[in-house]
Amino acid sequence: MEDGSMAFGLWIGRRAMQSDRRSTRANGVRTPSRAGLRVTTIQRGVQLLLATAFALASHPLVAQDDPHPQQEGLPLAPGRTISTSFTEGSWMSVDVSPDGQTLVFDFLGDLYTMPITGGTATPLTQGMAFDGQPRFSPDGTRVVFTSDRSGGEGIHIISLDKSDTVQVTQGKSSSYQSPEWTPDGDYVIATRQGPGQGKLWLYHVDGGTGIQLIDEPANRRTTGAAFGADGRYIWYAYRTGSWEYNSGMRQYQLAVYDRETGESATRSFRYGGAFRPTVSPDGRWLVYGSRHIADTGLRIRDLDTGDERWLAFPVQRDDQESRATRDAYPGMSFTPDSDAVIAYYGGGLWRVPVDGSEPAPIPFRVDIDMAIGPEVDFDYRIEDTETFVAKQVRDAVPSPSGDRIAFSLLARVYVMEWPGGTPERLTESDANEHMPTWSPDGEDIAFTTWDDATGGHLYRVNSDGGDPTRLTTAPALYNNPAWSPDGERIIAVRGPGRAYDEALTRGVPGGADDLVWIPASGGDATVIAPARDGNHHFTSSPDRIYAYNPGDGLVSFRWDGTDRKQHVRVVGAGPPGSSTPPPATLVTMAPQGDQALARVVNHLYTVTVPLVGGDVPTINVGNPDNASFPARQLTEIGGEFPAWGDDGRKIHWTIGNAHVVYDLDAARAFEDSVAAAAESDDDEADPGAPEAAEEEEEGEEGESGDESDTEDEDPRYAPEEVRIRVEFPRDIPRGVVVLSGARVVTMNGDEVLESGDIVVRDNRIAEVGATGSVSHPEGATVIDLAGKTVVPGFVDTHAHLRAQINILRTQPWSYAANLAYGVTTTRDPQTGTTDVISYEDLVRAGRILSPRIYSTGPGVFSSENVQDLDHARHVLRRYSDYYDTKTIKMYAAGNREQRQWILQAARELELMPTTEGGLDTKVNMTMAIDGYSGVEHNMPGFPMYADMVELVARSGIAYTPTILVTYGGPWAENFFYVTEDVLGDEKLARFTPMEEILQKALRRPGPGPGPSGWFHPEVHTFDQVSAFVRDVIRAGGRAGVGSHGQLQGLSYHWELWATQAGGMTEHEALQVATILGAHSLGLDRDLGSIEVGKLADLVVLDGNPLDDIRNSNTVGQVMMNGRLYDGDTLDQVWPDQVAAGPFYWLREAPPGR
Structure with a gap:
């Protein structure tokens, strides 16, 4: 971008409410002031904004009588204006x-x-x-x-x-x-x-x-x-x-x-x-x-x-x-x-x-007065209290009597009295415990385990706790156990542990899963049938096993797998324009009666299952009132891990750490009472009476004559919800260490200490300064780092870590790999499932070697089919009130109107919404105009000029280009696979399953027959992509380094090098990798720079990245949250000396290899 390409005179008007915005920045890389820059406020609708910006999520916004002239019928009112000229x-x-x-x-x-x-x-x-x-x-x-x-x-x-x-x-x-x-x-x-x-x-x-x-x-x-x-x-x-x-x-x-x-x-x-x-x-x-x-x-x-x-x-x-x-x-x-x-x-x-x-x-000149949406930018402080409350309760199931529930939390099984009891652990085992199931008499609980070193088993324990009894004779991956109604047998899906160990992403391909039964007293497993379904369960009948898969729907069969019958398919409403309704992801038959429980997209429903001959009936719950058989939507926000009560009249589910019970009889009684009250009101009302007319008029306006902001809501039955609060010790090291004599690139502005000392007390930086100017506390451990370079811990703003789901890993390999390569903070934008929330809990407890784990949780997709702002609030409360993700991923969730509703709701709920780029620069521009907090993936259509630079920079949207998977050109990772010795990288082999390396580094085939897997260096475009990132940050914008999980750990450095390839200085590239990335996630008050009071996340490099950015991959040591690890082994160096591993993914190589 040429400096003379535009005439500045930039006016940025900010929205009236500033209570949730940053007023100052202490890290030295705040958006710089520009010549002719003034900050003004858009006055139109200010009173309305003040009155409604933080309205309760259940209340609709007051309609605007006088919309902004540049709103053009869209729901989002502008909050800022960019005024400037371009040539x-x-x-x-x-x-x-x-x-x-x-x-x-x-x-x-x-x-x-x-x-x-x-x-x-x-x-x-x-x-x-x-x-x-x-x-x-x-x-x-x-x-x-x-x-x-x-x-x-x-x-x-x-x-x-x-x-x-x-x-x-x-x-x-x-x-x-x-x-x-x-x-x-x-x-x-x-x-x-x-x-x-x-x-x-x-x-x-x-x-x-x-x-x-x-x-x-x-x-x-x-x-x-x-x-x-x-x-x-x-x-x-x-x-x-x-x-x-x-x-x-x-x-x-x-x-x-x-x-x-x-x-x-x-x-x-x-x-x-x-x-x-x-x-x-x-x-x-x-x-x-x-x-x-x-x-x-x-x-x-x-x-x-x-x-x-x-x-x-x-x-x-x-x-x-x-x-x-x-x-x-x-x-x-x-x-x-x-x-x-x-x-x-x-x-x-x-x-x-x-x-x-x-x-x-x-020649042309364009003078713009561009209205853009309010900024959505929050500070999220990172707590380091002694304890934390676990975020996710998993696999919760009620006892047969309904007075207790069993569940998994931090991969341990707990039981509590419902609804007001205290959760108690059932065992003292060190293995991960999952998927509890009650015996029919309520006396015992069976559950599965997993340990990366020894595999998994099925156990049984008294429901009051004690020593568990192992039921299975052979280790394997056991899933979804269920007790038969007579209490004699337990069924489960059994898969080979080998397949689980060889799995490189969330799923487990390559296994030969069987549905088996095990005697409730323990013994050898008997194969019922190959496990072509999931969600195996029973009704009150002991003769048939029920199961579900999206293709066949709800099915049942005998104990030998024969006499397979289809009962019902359940589908939902597809996104606008779609002709294919999405199938339910789960359907469970009630223990008694003709009801089934279904999960469609993110919501739970009950449906009536008719007994019919011929084709299996399909029930569409997109509009339950118009379903072909009686149906009911149970959730407004969403729910996971649903389960029937034993009598088939209550439904349990969890979301986050909340457990919810929906009483079908109470709901019907409530609805009957509301209908009766409405009928009584209709009978008594006389619309023609003057008094009624007066009351109606008063109801339309408040005392001051303003439009009322408290409309009557449609009364709805509210299920019982209880937060399950279990506190765990937070992993915080104790002691004082001085990292002495290294070059310190602080990211406090342009500050570089050629020889500096960093004092770390517990998990925070207590002092930093030039060597000799910093006092060493008495008793502190001093580590000589002369000749090394220390930079803040790397922040990966787009990290797909893809750890296994359902049965949680003891140590996910991707977590260890990223930490070993100096990545100390990750944000996964779109996790597909919520398992990452439990992994985050495990990291906070210190049970996994890992960077800090943040995520958006599952994306907000077009399948939500957001209907209005209030609907968007309900959808996003999933993330703000239950998942506590701080950020969301708006993943192509609909048209401009729907995207604006989601953005408005995010701002109200203090969520920073990032977005899927989707190879659509046009939509990316609208998201910047509207005020979205971030955009993932590069915008195709390069090169881009001053207008796009200013839009991205001044809107404040954080740009994470994920250049390794370039949009609009060959993936940059192909360049590095050709130019780097991936197979010969000993460190990579230590932290990466060999199957992962071989499948990515031996051959680079195209997507189909014919050539496409290799690209001449001249046709690569990542330097053009990164040139735009350079221009954006020099204009005061934000950007991040996002590796996309392409080659865990090492690919972060490839992405960083590609980011610098467009002409950034090495220091600018490191800014993107640290402080600007932290700012993009709202975490820069605690992360991203080496400053007093911030968390001690640091990387000790053997080479100087200011001389050559490729020295970022000379990681000698990594400090995460105050613990110092060896970069080659992940052995803990300080405050304790703890050997890492053994790691399950390090398998024996063939002879001679």
Whole structure:
């Protein structure tokens, strides 16, 4: 980014309430002040914001009578304004008016017009809605464009005098791109993207639902419609199949569609692809984009002769290797005389003559007053109290009498009296304990165990506690035990421990699981059948075993696995636009009666299971009131680990450390009483009476005449909820150590102590300064680090650690690997399951060698189908009130309206929401505009210029590009697998299962047949991605290093090196790896720099990373939370000397290897 590329005059208005915002920063890397920068407050709606910003989550917000003029119908009101000027821009689609005098183009989500000779642009649209890809109508009076101003994306038309704006398309669930007028001006053609491939659709400008033009083949994406003089033929580009990572070329080719015959014909077959066809008005010339080696150019074809040549090269890099949600290249246009093309590239607009003469720049200036959402940025302090309360209760089950519950907590089994008892451990075992199940008489509890060294077994213990009895004779991985109704046998799923040990991610592939039964007194297991289902359970009948899988639904069979019967399938409502309803993840038959309990997406339901012949019935609980058989939604926020009470009238579940009991009879009685009261009110009410009218009027307004903010809520039965609070000692070392004589890169601004001392007391930094200026406390241990370099512990802001689920590991290998490589804090954005919460508890208790574990928990997906702000509050309370994640991952959770509701709820509940980039720069820009806290993965469509730099930096969105899995280009990890000796890395082999190394380092195949697994260095793009990160942080923005879990531990350093490759200084790269990463997670008051009072998370390096960033991987020692470990072995060095391991993943190699 050139310093002179914009005229500064930046105004950032911040929302009125500042109580939850940072007022100062002590780490020296706060967003710097800029010339002409002023902080102002948007006044419109201030009283409303003050009154409602922290309303209870159960209360709807007061409607705004006077929305901000730039809100444009969207639910989120602006909270800040960016005002500045630009003379360069990113990915600008441009069109020329029919008279050749005017240009229209998009810029940061607004439309502008400007004389074709250049100058200062005039806004045509302005607001928070994202408008793009404008095209003039044939008569030059109107402009068609894409916009999400209705809450979902659609095609809109605006008159040039702004007197009229109409929406052409209907609905909010599809996305659109590249609209174009038919030559007669009666129709618009655009690509509509819903489920499946994006297809060209034809819409009449006066209304209707439109029609798809090209149906077959179904897997062909069609986009970029273009006309010449003849409206019969439509030029377009197509791609067969969807985008894919690490793709080969020939992604797009050109074709022509005949509107009379309905037939298409391919018109290109270039290795570099062909896209964005643009036809001259006289019908002679075709200009399109294509790739040559690593660069994109514009080619021109003489349609009379078929001859082709390069017209301009290089130009803007295309988006073939991504989802191309704004097409594979920005829109361009011929001048009316067909002599030149007006195109965007290099950050500017160009007039490109068709005769091959020199292109001429078209200078422009865009003055923006851009409304953006309030900032969502919180400080989360890290507690170091003596004890902590465990966050997650797992596998809770009620006793047959219902007066006690058994559950697993920190991988130990507990029992407590329900509802007010004190949890008590059942055993004193050191093995991990899981999945308790009660004997039918309530006297005993069976449970499974796992130990990384010895494997797992099934045990039985008296429900009042004592010495457990081992029931199984052979170690294995035992899951989901259930006691038979007669108390004689226990069933469980048994899998080989070997498969569990060899599992590299959350699942356990390669096992041969069997459903077995074991005598309740212990003995050899008897195989019932291969375990093709899960959730095995019983009703009151001892003769049949029930089970569930999403394909077959709820099934049952005999003890020998025969006579298999299907009973019911349960599905839910799919996300908008989806035609496939999601199946339940679990269905459990009630112990008595005809009810079943189902978990669909994140919610729990009861359904009535009919006895029918023929096809198995399917019950859709998307709207329980309209289900084919009686159904009931039990949860508003969600629930996990559901279980029936023994009488089939109560349902138990847990969420976080809360245990909930839903009484079906009490719920029905409550609903009957509410209905009776409503009927009585209706009978007594007289709407015509003056008194009633007065009361109604008073109910609508408060005493001051303001609109009331306390609307009557629909009364609902509230199940019983009890928090299970079990305190555990927090792992905090005791003692004082001085790390002396090392170079200390503090990340307190630019401070570097060439010889410094760090005093650590317990788990916090007590003093830091130049050697000789720091007193050594009496009795302190002094460790000489002369010649070493100490940096803050590395922060991985996008760390998929993928530890095993359901049965928790004693020591996940991925946790140890990251710590050994100096990563002391991780945040996993989208864990898939909530098991990570229990792992976090185990880390806090000191039972696992690990970095600090943070996560968003499972992502918030479109399957939630958020209906309004109040619904979003319910969804997010899962994370704020129960999981205590501090952050969430909004993972493509719907249209703009739904994303804004989620953001509003997150801000109210003090959650920092990060987002899935999704290979969609357009959506990424809207998330920055709205005020989201973070975006994961890089934005394709590089290079990016000053406008994007300022948007990302000034919005405050934290940018974690995960360059190893580059979006829009080859994965950067491929570069490192080619250039690094992964197989010969002894440390990597010590902390990584050999299967993981072999499958990633021996061969790099492509996604399918044919070449694609190897990339010439010239086509890698990670330096362009990281150049944008450099520009963002230099503009005062935030970024993080996220390894994506590609090669646990080592891949963090690869990601760091790739981040620096775009021109950062080594110190800037280390900032991103430490203090800026901590700031991105809201943890920088305790982490990210070496300063007094902060937690003692440090890395001792043998080399100096300020000389060469690759010295980040010379980890000699790691201090996490005040404990110092050897970087090569993870043996604890201080305050105790404890050997690490043995590690289960270190397997014997074949002879001679």
